[in-house]
Amino acid sequence: MADGQRPRASGSPVSSLSPADLEAIEDTLDYEVQLESLNQWQLAWRRFKKHRLAVVGSGIFLGMVAVAVIVPIFLPYSATTIPQPDKIVYAGRPPSWASGSWSPFLLMGETGRLQRDVFELVVNGARLSLLISVLATTISVLIGTIWGGVAGYFGGFLDTVMMRIVDAILSLPLLFVILVASKFLGSGNWVSVTLIFGLLGWGGISRLVRSQFLTLREEAFVDAARAVGVSDARIIFRHILPNSLSPIIVSATLSIAGVIVGEAFVSYLGFGVDVSQPTWGNVLSNSLEFVTQGNWWWPFFPGAAIVLTVLGINFMGDGLRDALDPRSRL
């Protein structure tokens, strides 16, 4: 508790204290008495700040979000602009720094065939990739929490039926289903991709929430609430849910990373978002054709953006897990 230590005047003998000094000591004592205890979230924040990797990770993630929001506004050219159309090179040109010219254009080279600027694609791709992952996670967390909460709270036959349905959903190979669904339910549109990930990805979270509810519903405070006549819905959402929030937050964080990779994968295979709206995945989609011509910069930068972001989110999630656990003394 280094920051909570109160200043002491123990160095000087008491007899030499002036009235002013005494007054100052009184003040610190008053301050000490008024100090409020930290609530659960403040404690968690303090633990989180001490987790160095988690801070770095959130920095990376927030940095990516900032880049996605701000940088496309200032780009002097759009996704379809060819930076220097006088030199037609079918396989695309390498980054400017690799050829030693250091021009502000072609920071990350350009793609083959259509010769689109990779930097521009990565930056614009960040927008859609992050938006899809956050929205889809929100949807799946909402569904999963309600589904798992209801199953865990009521238990019995309802619980059995609901969890068998989750079993079945989790038994289907999710990526196969997503491939088929996005092929058939109108692929190309980012909204439908978001919905597909959101509506199919809640199985894991609902299991987690259910297990939380199973233990928490036996607690005395739930009995007390029920004895006072609180409705079931209120017990679920106001009494039990806040107590099972931390694992949900952690798993939601990690699920964002999962959706980023999943979306990139689906779009890479051509079943996800259409190439007219760049995401990190679909930017990569034709790069394999040009790999044999040494066109490394095209796949490298969008993929590196994915790795960096996912790494950041995973660090953040681990930090949150430690910080939100009231037993951890970090």
Add this chain to the structure above:
Amino acid sequence: MSRYIVRRVIGAIPVLFFISFMIYGILLIAPGGPEARFAQNPKITAAQIEAFRKRWGLDQPLPVQYCRWLGACNPDHTGLAVFISDQGLPNVLPSFIGGGDNGILHGDLGFSIRDGRPVTIVIGERIIPTVILAGTAWVIWLTVALLAGMYAAVRRYGLFDSALTIGSYIGLALPTFWLGIMLLTIFASGLKWFPAGGMWSARDVPIFGSPEYWAFAGQQPLTALFDLGTHLVLPVFTLVVVSIAGDSRFVRAAMLDSLGQDYVRTARAKGVSERRVVMKHAFRNALLPIVTNIGLEIPFLFTGAIVTETIFSWPGMGRLAIEATNSFDYPVLMGIFLIAALLTVFANLVADILYAIVDPRISYG
């Protein structure tokens, strides 16, 4: 114990039923469909399409179609007699004791729309390449993950442990397709050490799985094996790198858990050698969760890795799924779905039962 197993098996039946329902539903709402291939053909008349629909039962109401697909209904009969097979017994029964021979319950997955062959044959010829690729990768990553996880747990917070932690963070963040593309860029197109994809060198070796291939493999086993090996290196490496991260963390956690137990402290206090403590006392008990985890990885061996197989043009199940999706080949897709889901349910069942057998603390009343 046997009661527990029976209950688990019975509990899996509604799940399987629901899965079959969902698979049927997903592919039902999909566009395209069996007669889509006639849409572009000007020589086919509406009457012919109608005859085609009647021939394949597409004019029937949906429950009947589902029931026939499942194998509980006999397509040759109408009315209430649909549940009776040609031999006069309920159609659900296996055909050798008098049931029908249609539907997935009797192993009839229909015909591929793309090339007209039975789905079982189309899928069957893709299973061996997938097992070769996924199996090789699985054995390697399991061995490495076991050794690395154990060593990291024994030397906790040591140099190796920290390196493994950082490595597995990166491994978990690496998208398979990106790793594959970068490996191809570096080792196939840049350094030219390995072939850029496929399963055999078409110039030197006959098509894999054909009789000529096996004859060739019999005459020059070393050439065939070496050729297969060079094609395996990059995809196997890709799979190992992305899979090892999670598994080694799992082994490490399981080992740390059992190293912290009282009986380990007791063994040490009695003066048992450290090697014996780790191998006999800690590792044996850490195996419990590890075995369960391994059981859950079994479906992967057969359904394969979609991305890795696509990028390295490996002729396996994963790539078949992509091809079938692209060409609206419903029967093949349904077959793959079904096999994958069956294996997942089966693996879950096996893991649960194994866990109950090896861990006497689990109550299975």
